């Protein structure tokens with residue numbers, strides 16, 4: 001039975017029961033560049049109670065450092081080591097699990113945050129934001145096109161949310177992934193994300209576009225994958241029984257918590273609604289739910 005955060009008693013219970021608070025970002029802390037109500041107060045309250053805060057986002061457009069700077073703009077002090085993005089999880093997966101040799105290059109279909117994390121992990125990246133030719137429509141006559149100049153040293157392709165997605169980019173990405181010996185890594189499966197007061201296409205749209213034309217599935221590294229939790233546990237020795245995952249989407253955040261033995265708190269300030277919560281399979285339901293994260297603060301103060 002999912003308990004609603006609608007009283008001081010429930011809010012205090014959460015404060016007392018958990019030491020580690022794992023936060024999704026889009027739809028929980030903010031909607032794009034606007035912080036959601038009482039988020040800053042809630043995070044400050046948790047820090048005052050010596051809670052361990054970990055920020056776990058599937059948004060692969062920023063690196064951990066870029067997220068740390070985004071928090072700073074909101075007046076919040078969050079260190080790079082407290083942030084786990086799907087761009088970082090993908091770079092760690094390539095380096096530590098697939099053990100891609102460092103002399104292999106990585107073709108990026110994604111944004112600069114993904115390139116930065118891959119470069120920080122020791123890889124040379126191609127494509128991404130560094131090939132202006134990809135911003136131009138595919139010219140069938142142009143023999144200098146990247147499609148006709150595939151780099152034989154590419155050993156992996158990583159696909160994530162790319163606000164500059166176009167036919168040309170997908171066409172070049174496809175050439176690499178038609179080779180079964182090249183790894184196909186996908187940052188996250190999210191179909192949508194909340195932005196501009198609406199729902200916008202998520203990374204899942206880019207991943208599915210590539211999967212469709214190469215008839216292969218990418219290895220998902222973000223939530224709800226186990227790899228993301230492994231990266232967090234490796235870096236922060238957390239007791240799962242004293243940990244809670246706070247998110248706005250069932251099939252990534254809440255599933256990530258359920259799959260890894262954490263308690264879960266769904267907030268209705270992002271993707272999910274009271275209707276989708278009502279309709280959810282009881283076995284998939286979160287431990288708690290709230291209208292917004294700031295309710296934790298408001299019910300206690």
Ligand SMILES: O=C(O)[C@H](O)[C@H](O)COP(=O)(O)O
Pocket residue numbers: 024025026027056057058059060161188190191192193201202203204
């Ligand atoms: O589309 C995406 O890439 C994700 O939906 C989006 O960025 C989600 O980020 P999160 O809610 O995990 O912070």
Ligand SMILES: [Mg+2]
Pocket residue numbers: 024025026027028247248249270
């Ligand atoms: Mg979210």
